[in-house]
Structure formats: structure tokens, C-alpha cells
Amino acid sequence: MKKIVSLLLVCFVLFSLASCYHTPDDDTKEQVRSRDISTVYFNTYSMLSTYGDTSDDNIEKYLEISEEVLSYYHKLFDIYYEYAGVNNIRTINKNAGKSPVKVDEEMIDFLEYCKQIYTITNGKTNVMLGSVLKIWHECREIAEEDFGYLSPEDLPTVEELAQAQEHTSIDLLVIDRENMTVYISDPEASLDVGAVAKGYTVDILYERIKALGASSVVLNIGGSIRAIGARPNGSGWVVGITNPHRTPEKPFALRLRFQNTALVTSGDYERYFVCGEQKYHHIIDPLTGQPATYFSSVSILTEESGLADALSTALFCMSYEDGLALISSLREEGKAIEVLWIDREGNHKMTDALRASVVNA
Ligand code: ADP
Ligand code: MG
Numbered sequence: 001m002k003k004i005v006s007l008l009l010v011c012f013v014l015f016s017l018a019s020c021y022h023t024p025d026d027d028t029k030e031q032v033r034s035r036d037i038s039t040v041y042f043n044t045y046s047m048l049s050t051y052g053d054t055s056d057d058n059i060e061k062y063l064e065i066s067e068e069v070l071s072y073y074h075k076l077f078d079i080y081y082e083y084a085g086v087n088n089i090r091t092i093n094k095n096a097g098k099s100p101v102k103v104d105e106e107m108i109d110f111l112e113y114c115k116q117i118y119t120i121t122n123g124k125t126n127v128m129l130g131s132v133l134k135i136w137h138e139c140r141e142i143a144e145e146d147f148g149y150l151s152p153e154d155l156p157t158v159e160e161l162a163q164a165q166e167h168t169s170i171d172l173l174v175i176d177r178e179n180m181t182v183y184i185s186d187p188e189a190s191l192d193v194g195a196v197a198k199g200y201t202v203d204i205l206y207e208r209i210k211a212l213g214a215s216s217v218v219l220n221i222g223g224s225i226r227a228i229g230a231r232p233n234g235s236g237w238v239v240g241i242t243n244p245h246r247t248p249e250k251p252f253a254l255r256l257r258f259q260n261t262a263l264v265t266s267g268d269y270e271r272y273f274v275c276g277e278q279k280y281h282h283i284i285d286p287l288t289g290q291p292a293t294y295f296s297s298v299s300i301l302t303e304e305s306g307l308a309d310a311l312s313t314a315l316f317c318m319s320y321e322d323g324l325a326l327i328s329s330l331r332e333e334g335k336a337i338e339v340l341w342i343d344r345e346g347n348h349k350m351t352d353a354l355r356a357s358v359v360n361a
Helices: 002-020 024-029 056-076 089-094 105-120 130-144 158-165 197-210 305-316 320-332 352-356
Strands: 033-037 046-050 173-176 181-184 216-221 224-229 237-242 252-258 262-267 272-275 278-281 297-302 337-342 348-350
Touching (some): 056 105, 056 216, 105 305, 130 272, 197 262
Antiparallel strands (some): 033 046, 046 216, 173 181, 224 262
């Protein structure tokens, strides 16, 4: 619910501010048409917006494709349920230590991508962290019964977490492209693709919609945002980055103008429980097995939302200096990446081009 509210706020600012920036001349030709996409997919709020003189026929077509892509990938990436006609992440987890699972090529492509992400992020975004994430997920579920509070005796012990960490090696994930199978070679290990799934799916959707000739569209799947082109007047859209310490007066930490790029934020305010004085959120540092404590949120602007999603989780789990070193090395490979770090005291640090895109109130 919290998450839906924050996404609604993001959407609100995206469109309300965009319209604030309309000049009278724009108004005649720049019309925003936004459509909600079912919250069934990825259990989150999603929307598609088109601008300019795109006809309603096109929007209907984009929506149809969104439904098709999201319903397929939602099923493929589900870790809790299986569906008729498709072997998904849940099927692979169920067969851990037992047998390889026959999968679609889309699954092979995705899990190979996840292995690349593991390498790029020095193991900080690790889809094989399932055994550890499961423990924290169970704590969140117990806490939900008690208005988000957990008794200290229900916290996982250091030993329990260390034991689970023994089953998180990325090498336990065996991908066989030739035979189209995936196998987890340790019965105690499991996949959790929550850190990458939405961003990756947005990239697939982006390609499909762009191929139809779309030139001014914003896709937003549960906060994984990617823009096709710019506004028809050539300027960027304005989006609010949630203030992790938000108050009714200040719901956004800042506002950014962006175009032709993806924007993803990972934050400690979305899913968490409280135990004692401490907040335990859902992004886990693979090194410690505990919720990462460096920041309250990290936002990434880069071309592809798959990479933005993976990096927002990874940079959330490392110091500012390590994050900077990681993006410097990626920039050397030619990737444009901008970052906003908000620490737990509310201080902001950001890369230069991101600073240049901040919209002053
Ligand atoms: P969200 O999905 O809430 O927008 P993230 O992209 O940061 O936020 O993903 C968090 C989700 O990813 C968690 O709910 C959990 O399922 C999983 N996860 C948490 N920590 C890690 C990690 N270090 N590596 C891989 N997956 C993680
Ligand atoms: Mg992520």
C-alpha cells in the first residue's frame, strides 16, 4: 500500500509538473494520455503515458502489448506460484538439487543477464540470494500480523543467516542454453529475482513499443521508469524522487528532468518492519546478510532500466566511494550512468550531470 501511494505520488508529479511547464503554445499540441496497467502484474502500480499527437488507436495498441508482455513476465518471474503452460522461477526453485527444468528461451536470456549483473555489481546484486531473502521475508510476514512490529526473539540469528549465506553462490545456478534447461545444484539454494525483474521487463516492453514507431512515451512499472524519446516540444519530463523521510510538505527529495533514459530508485522506506528502535527493510547486503545501512535511497539514471534496477540495488549495498568507483568503471566501458544517493540523515550526493538536471522549485 505504502509503495502504491509513493508511486502514485511519483506519477502525480510526473504529470502535474509536466503540465506546469507547458507553454500556451504547447497546450495546443501536447496532450498527455495516461493509462493505468493492471496492478496484478508484479503486484504493483504501473502506467503508460503517451504524449503529443499520438492517436488513441496507438495507445490501445501499446496497452495491448503491455498486457501481453507483463502477463508473460509476471508469470515467468513469480517465486511463489506456478502457472499452467510455463516453467517459471518457482518451478526452478522447487527442483533445486533434484533435476534441471526445461524453460523458454526468455528465461535463459534473463538468467544469463542476471549472471552478467552479478559480475558487473561485484556480487552485490545476486539473484541467488533466495535462502537469505526468504528468512527476511518471513520476518516481514510475521511483523505484518502485528502492524509491522517484530519481537526481538523473532529476529534471525547471526548463525541462521550465516548458514543461509552458504547457499548463495551464483555458480549454483547452472544454465544450459543448448538443452534449454536451468538447474540449481544445491537443494538449499534458491532464486529471488525481485531486484532485477521489473527493470528487465520494462526494457523488453520498451523495445516492443518503440518498434511500433512510438516517439514520446513513458513506461512506469512499479517505479521502474523508462522514457521513449522526449516530450513533443523536445524537453524532458519532470519526475519527483520520493523523499525517504517524507512529510506532507515535502513528499519529494528533488525533481529531475529526464528524457530518453531509465530511472529507478531503491529505498529503505518501501517494504520494512520495525524491531526495537530499528527499521529492517528489504534490501539485503549479500556480504552481511543484513539490511544494508549505507543509505535511505539510491536512484540511477541510465539508458536501460534493467541495468538501472540492478545498480540501484547494488549501490544501495555499498559505500558512496565504492559506488562511485563502480560507476566510473562502467563509464569507461561507455555507459552513461548518473546517481543520486540520499543518506539516512537526508543528505544528498549526486553525480554532475544529474545535478544539472535537477529542476528548481
Ligand atoms: P524494489 O523491487 O522494491 O523496487 P529493489 O529493486 O532494490 O527494490 O529490489 C529489492 C528486492 O530484491 C527485494 O524485495 C528482494 O526480493 C531482492 N533483493 C534484496 N536484496 C538483494 C540483493 N542484494 N541482491 C539481489 N536481490 C536482492
Ligand atoms: Mg533493483
